[in-house]
Amino acid sequence: MVAAAVDNTLGPLSMLVAPPNVTRRLEMKYSRPVTPQVEYITVAGKYLGRDGRWLRFSAVVRDPQGVLLARARATHWIVGEEQ
DSSP states (O other): OHHHHHHHHHHHHHHHHSSSEEEEEEEEEESSOOOTTOOOOEEEEEEEEEETTEEEEEEEEEOTTOOEEEEEEEEEEEOSOOO
8 A cells, every 4th residue: 555655646746747657667665564553644756857768756655753664766657759
């Protein structure tokens, strides 16, 4: 569910910075478990840049107290665009 939250954050962000694209790779690195006691998580995504049809993103996931729960890196691929 944490990875899905990250993908659901980076997907709309990717549409703001580039033509239609898809997630090709999503790497998650978890720091702490997300237990049922965690009321909610906050995902902050960042656009890192574009190289041809490839887009790079990063994200951090935090609990309500700001404790780091996970980090992510993602690569998206722009579909339907000529190089």
